[in-house]
Amino acid sequence: QAAALEAYDGHERVWCGRDEERGLVALVGIHNTALGPALGGTRVWPHESFEAGMTDVLRLSRGMTYKAAVAGLPFGGGKAVIIADPKKDKTEALLEAYAEMLVALDGQYYTGEDVGLTLADADFIRERAPNISGTSKGGSGNPSPVTAEGVFLGLKAALAHKSGSDRLAGVLVAVQGLGSVGWSLCEKLHAEGAELVVADIDTDAVDRAANTFGARMADAGDILFVEADILAPCALGGLFSSDTIPQLKAGIIAGAANNQLARHEDARLLMERGILYAPDYVINAGGLMNVAAELAPGGYNREATMRKVTEIPRTLTAIFQKADAEKRPTNEVASDIAMARIADKRS
Ligand code: NAD
Known part of the structure; x- marks a missing residue:
C-alpha cells in the first residue's frame, strides 16, 4: 500500500476500466504529459491483487515519462496493465472490451505491446481502436x-x-x-x-x-x-x-x-x-523510439529509427x-x- 501511494506521487490521471462479463480489469496510468501525449505499452499480467496491478501501472507509467524525456521524444509517460493471465484469460472478448476502453480515452493515451500482449493481440485491437501502434498492418511491427x-x-x-x-x-x-x-x-x-x-x-x-x-x-x-x-x-x-x-x-x-x-x-x-x-x-528505449516514429509526422522510417537507437550507447x-x-x-x-x-x- 505504501509503495502504491509513493508511486502515485506525481501522476496526472489513472483510469480503471472494468467489464465483468468480458473479464476485463484494466488500469491506464498517465504520469506526465508535459512533453506530449502519453505513450506506453499494455502489460497483461495475473497480478495477485488490484493493488499490485495499481503499483505496477503507476511505476511503469512514471518510467515512461523518464524514458521519453531522456530519449528526446515528444511524448509523455503512460502505461496500461490488464490484470489477467495472458495464457488463460486473454480472450477476444477481453481484448474487445479493452479496445473500447482505449477508444473512450479519446487520444489521451497511445499504447503498444508489452509483457503478455503480442503483435497478434495488437493487430486485433488495432481493428477496433486507432490509438495503438507497433502493429503489423500499416504499423511498425513488434518493437x-x-x-x-x-x-x-x-x-x-x-x-x-x-x-x-x-x-x-x-x-x-x-x-x-x-x-x-x-x-x-x-x-x-x-x-x-x-x-x-x-x-x-x-x-x-x-x-x-x-x-x-x-x-x-x-x-x-x-x-x-x-x-x-x-x-x-x-x-x-x-x-x-x-x-x-x-x-x-x-x-x-x-x-x-x-x-x-x-x-x-x-x-x-x-x-x-x-x-x-x-x-x-x-x-x-529502442522500442519506444520505434513506436514513437510511427506516430511522427511523415510516418514510420525504419532507417531513421535505427539511427536514433544508436544514440542509446x-x-x-x-x-x-x-x-x-x-x-x-x-x-x-x-x-x-x-x-x-x-x-x-x-x-
Ligand atoms: P515477454 O513477455 O515477451 O517476455 C518476458 C519473459 O520473461 C517471458 O518469457 C516470461 O516467461 C519470463 N519471465 C517472467 N517472470 C520471470 C522470472 N521470474 N524469471 C525468469 N523469467 C521470467 O516480454 P518482453 O517484451 O520480452 O519484455 C521483457 C521486459 O522488457 C519487460 O520488463 C518489458 O516491460 C521490458 N521492455 C520491453 C520492451 C519491448 O519492446 N518489448 C520495451 C521496453 C521494455
Whole structure:
C-alpha cells in the first residue's frame, strides 16, 4: 500500500476500466504529459491483487515519462496493465472490451505491446481502436527487436566503460527472461561470441536457448546471483533491493526489464558495490523510439529509427562518465536529464 501511494506521487490521471462479463480489469496510468501525449505499452499480467496491478501501472507509467524525456521524444509517460493471465484469460472478448476502453480515452493515451500482449493481440485491437501502434498492418511491427538492439548496444557501451573494450567474445552474460526481447538479445550476444547463462519460468524457452546458443541453464530463482560478467534482466521488475544487491556477482547490469530497482534509492547500493547499472529506461528505449516514429509526422522510417537507437550507447556513456565524475548513481544522473527536459518545456 505504501509503495502504491509513493508511486502515485506525481501522476496526472489513472483510469480503471472494468467489464465483468468480458473479464476485463484494466488500469491506464498517465504520469506526465508535459512533453506530449502519453505513450506506453499494455502489460497483461495475473497480478495477485488490484493493488499490485495499481503499483505496477503507476511505476511503469512514471518510467515512461523518464524514458521519453531522456530519449528526446515528444511524448509523455503512460502505461496500461490488464490484470489477467495472458495464457488463460486473454480472450477476444477481453481484448474487445479493452479496445473500447482505449477508444473512450479519446487520444489521451497511445499504447503498444508489452509483457503478455503480442503483435497478434495488437493487430486485433488495432481493428477496433486507432490509438495503438507497433502493429503489423500499416504499423511498425513488434518493437521488441528494436528494443533488443538498443539493449545490445547499451550493454556493449557498459562493458566498454567498465573494462575498456566492448569485445564480447568469452564474456559471460546472464539473461533473465527469454521472451521477445530476451531471446533477440541472446541471438545478438551469441553472434558476437558471448557465453550465455539463462533462466525463464518457461522451461521450454530455456531448453531452446540451450540447444540454439549452447547456453547454460540456471534456475529462475538463482539467475540474478550467478557468477557472470554481465546480468541482463529481461523479465519483470522490482529485482534490485537491499536484500538482493549484496548477493549479486555480476559487475554490470544491462537489460531490458522496466523498473529493475525496487526503489530509486537502491541504485546507490549498486554504486557502493562497484556494480555499473545501465538505467533501465535509458537502455530499453529502442522500442519506444520505434513506436514513437510511427506516430511522427511523415510516418514510420525504419532507417531513421535505427539511427536514433544508436544514440542509446552514446547517452549511456555520457551518463556513466558524469556519474563517475560526480560519484553519484547512474539513475540519478539519468533522472536529472529527464527532469531538466521537462522543466525546459514547461518554462
Ligand atoms: P515477454 O513477455 O515477451 O517476455 C518476458 C519473459 O520473461 C517471458 O518469457 C516470461 O516467461 C519470463 N519471465 C517472467 N517472470 C520471470 C522470472 N521470474 N524469471 C525468469 N523469467 C521470467 O516480454 P518482453 O517484451 O520480452 O519484455 C521483457 C521486459 O522488457 C519487460 O520488463 C518489458 O516491460 C521490458 N521492455 C520491453 C520492451 C519491448 O519492446 N518489448 C520495451 C521496453 C521494455
